[in-house]
């Protein structure tokens with residue numbers, strides 16, 4: 001098929017608008033005037049109000065009406081409903097110098113609900129958190145990884161149940177970032193580090209906890225944290241470097257999942273024609289064998305400063321080689337790195353950026369940024385909270 005056969009003419013109808021208001025896809029910028037079916041209009045408007053407050057903070061009902069394009073009456077109705085549901089609170093009156101009745105401010109009731117999240121991607125520990133609706137972690141815990149042969153599921157369920165029980169407000173939902181490949185129903189298709197294959201983790205947790213649950217790949221959760229809390233653009237890849245190497249991708253502000261739910265699995269892409277280190281998968285020269293934390297740590301052992309810089313620059317070049325076609329194909333604006341800053345931030349990131357610039361179209365991609373995340377080690381806990389906010393409230 002030639003390109004002209006698939007190109008739409010100017011008179012082609014617009015694709016039908018998404019009918020589901022609480023789409024999992026991020027919707028960071030409130031969409032004014034987006035068409036929705038009548039039966040979804042109220043839910044859509046409710047999400048629009050929550051999204052506006054989430055990103056702009058406290059404002060009066062009149063401001064909210066202006067920001068959303070909804071009428072004052074609609075806003076008053078929605079705010080009354082959201083206050084009754086515990087998602088919005090009145091925050092007192094704005095100080096004004098001009099005469100007249102001062103306006104009452106409303107904002108998200110950040111402490112009216114809690115979100116519980118788990119990060120199962122650590123090699124030695126599971127992390128868990130209780131978060132407020134603005135993504136602040138108010139409780140953080142770690143428990144030892146039971147080992148892939150241990151009672152992994154029992155440990156995860158008990159950990160989550162403890163966090164739900166200890167929440168000081170109703171739990172909006174539970175978000176889980178899991179290593180491995182996870183489908184869109186929260187079934188862990190494969191996760192060697194957890195010893196799970198084809199296991200319905202989302203359904204198991206939902207039945208055990210009695211609250212909404214969403215389970216996704218850890219790097220896919222992490223890129224959502226970067227998008228919602230870290231100011232990442234709509235077209236970004238987040239590369240998560242730990243015991244393995246994975247990535248999460250957003251294109252046009254929407255998560256990329258892939259045909260087998262394995263989008264972003266770049267760890268076993270071969271980045272050498274000159275041999276290279278042996279990978280745990282049995283191949284030589286995989287990206288993971290060059291830049292995973294164990295691999296880098298082993299090659300840096302005993303290295304002096306010059307040798308250290310050489311190893312890190314080489315690893316950065318390999319990363320750049322793996323990412324260049326991705327950046328080119330998807331026209332990404334940014335590469336964000338998550339992992340140990342002492343390894344990633346410095347010669348490795350600089351070398352990756354240099355390599356990307358030399359291997360992509362200069363006019364388009366010369367401004368490509370490679371930077372460390374500022375979300376720290378809790379990026380998966382915060383990203384899993386975005387999954388819950390997005391799924392339950394339409395906020396991201």
Ligand SMILES: [Zn+2]
Pocket residue numbers: 267268279280281282283286288289
């Ligand atoms: Zn491999």
